[in-house]
Amino acid sequence: MTRKFSTSVTSTIVMLTAILTTTLASTGFTATGLAAPALRQSVVVEGANIHLGDLLTETGEAGDIVIGTAPQPGKSKAISLASLAISASRHGVTWQPTEYGRVTVKRSGNLIPAVDIENLVLGRLEEEELIEDRSEIEIKLNGRSKTLYLSVTDNSRIELHNLQYDADAGRFSALLYSLAGEVVASEVEISGRTFAVTQVPVLARRLQTGATIGRQDIEWTAVRSAKIAQNIVMEQGNLVGKALRRAIKPGKPVRSSDLTDPVVVSKGAAVTISLNVPNMKLSVVGIALEDGADGQTIKVANSISRKVVYAQVMGPSDVSVAIPGQLQKLVSASR
Numbered sequence: 001m002t003r004k005f006s007t008s009v010t011s012t013i014v015m016l017t018a019i020l021t022t023t024l025a026s027t028g029f030t031a032t033g034l035a036a037p038a039l040r041q042s043v044v045v046e047g048a049n050i051h052l053g054d055l056l057t058e059t060g061e062a063g064d065i066v067i068g069t070a071p072q073p074g075k076s077k078a079i080s081l082a083s084l085a086i087s088a089s090r091h092g093v094t095w096q097p098t099e100y101g102r103v104t105v106k107r108s109g110n111l112i113p114a115v116d117i118e119n120l121v122l123g124r125l126e127e128e129e130l131i132e133d134r135s136e137i138e139i140k141l142n143g144r145s146k147t148l149y150l151s152v153t154d155n156s157r158i159e160l161h162n163l164q165y166d167a168d169a170g171r172f173s174a175l176l177y178s179l180a181g182e183v184v185a186s187e188v189e190i191s192g193r194t195f196a197v198t199q200v201p202v203l204a205r206r207l208q209t210g211a212t213i214g215r216q217d218i219e220w221t222a223v224r225s226a227k228i229a230q231n232i233v234m235e236q237g238n239l240v241g242k243a244l245r246r247a248i249k250p251g252k253p254v255r256s257s258d259l260t261d262p263v264v265v266s267k268g269a270a271v272t273i274s275l276n277v278p279n280m281k282l283s284v285v286g287i288a289l290e291d292g293a294d295g296q297t298i299k300v301a302n303s304i305s306r307k308v309v310y311a312q313v314m315g316p317s318d319v320s321v322a323i324p325g326q327l328q329k330l331v332s333a334s335r
Contacts, residue, residue, distance in 0.1 A: 035252045037088065037095040039081070043105045045070050046152050048180075050105055052091060052143050055084055061090045071177070073109025073184045074149030074154075078102040080131045109149030112158060112178075114141055117148075117190065120160050121172060131194070138222060141192040148188050150176055156180050170194045197222040201236045221251055243293075262291030265313050273300055273311055273323050275321050286311075286319070306328050 037056040045054050053063025067087045073076040089093045118139035120243055125131045138161035150156035156178060164173040173191040177184050203218040218236055232253045242259040261319050265271060265288045274283040285303045292298035292313040300319055302310045311319035 007316070030040055030243045038213050039097070039103060043103060045105060046108050048151075052088060052093065054105070055079070055103060056088060056093065057094055059093050062093050065091050070105065070107045070245045072149070073151045074111065074147070076106040078104050081217070108152050110152055111152060112148045117141060117176065119131070120158065121163070121174065121192070121328050124160050124163055125165060125172070128163070130167065136197055137224070138195040138197045138224060139192060140195065141190060148176055148186065150178055150275055151180055151185060156185070198225045198228060200228065200232065200234060200253050201239055202253055203248055205250050205320055206247065207244055209244055209247050210263070212241065212243050215240055223253055228253070229255070231257060261296065263291045264316055265292040265298065265319065267291050269317065270303070271317050271319050272321055273309070273321060
């Protein structure tokens with residue numbers, strides 16, 4: 001009789017415990033009064049390991065227990081919810097998934113800019129005397145070259161290994177290591193091409209049509225030598241003092257056809273038409289019929305007679321007749 005009573009009591013206790021556990025779980029609390037563990041919605045880790053507390057809330061001291069290896073910096077991995085429940089149970093944490101599935105764990109990382117990799121390759125090519133001057137070479141990584149991330153917590157750095165270079169074809173390949181201390185955390189294969197470049201003077205800022213270029217308006221930029229056309233201005237001296245026929249974007253090579261001499265005499269402006277000969281200077285007032293740069297020959301007209309002659313621009317408001325007969329015609333017509 002006693003044995004039957006004990007069995008009945010035990011079954012009742014088990015039943016009540018199950019009911020209590022289910023009830024408490026549904027309210028978000030455990031039998032101890034603490035909040036029940038819950039799956040984190042977004043999981044991002046920084047270090048090389050995944051801890052129980054990275055995936056579940058309310059794990060207490062068990063949260064620091066390592067339950068797996070983190071993916072490489074910048075990468076992700078999936079963990080099944082069933083295996084997570086088993087790991088939690090092993091360490092005294094009661095949690096059951098409400099559905100089958102996986103949780104994604106991403107490891108944060110610092111993306112290595114392509115320019116840093118290109119500079120690393122350039123430095124190694126110059127160090128091994130495979131190129132003479134890095135300022136005369138441009139590096140371009142192939143689009144299929146993979147990206148590489150560095151850990152945000154470790155003393156990370158990158159190193160270049162197994163560099164292969166074909167100077168005739170202008171192609172290279174290498175292995176790029178991401179190191180945490182002295183340990184290789186990850187590696188990727190990279191490849192690309194080298195291009196010969198030439199320093200070319202360009203505009204440092206945007207100038208409008210007709211603006212005169214000064215030394216302060218010029219900077220130098222590297223342009224692939226194979227893309228430099230014959231009409232590109234290669235010397236700074238051929239830009240300074242010239243005027244623009246059209247507006248040009250900063251940093252873009254300037255063509256000789258983009259330039260002209262600055263206008264000194266504008267169309268419609270009043271000018272003094274003069275002729276200087278030994279012991280005599282003759283002059284009349286005229287009107288410029290077209291724009292003229294310094295030293296350029298333009299059409300001008302006598303203000304009174306409207307007779308037209310060709311004169312050379314000598315400066316602002318001053319032109320000089322090249323043929324004495326033309327000035328004589330202007331003088332006679334003005335009397």
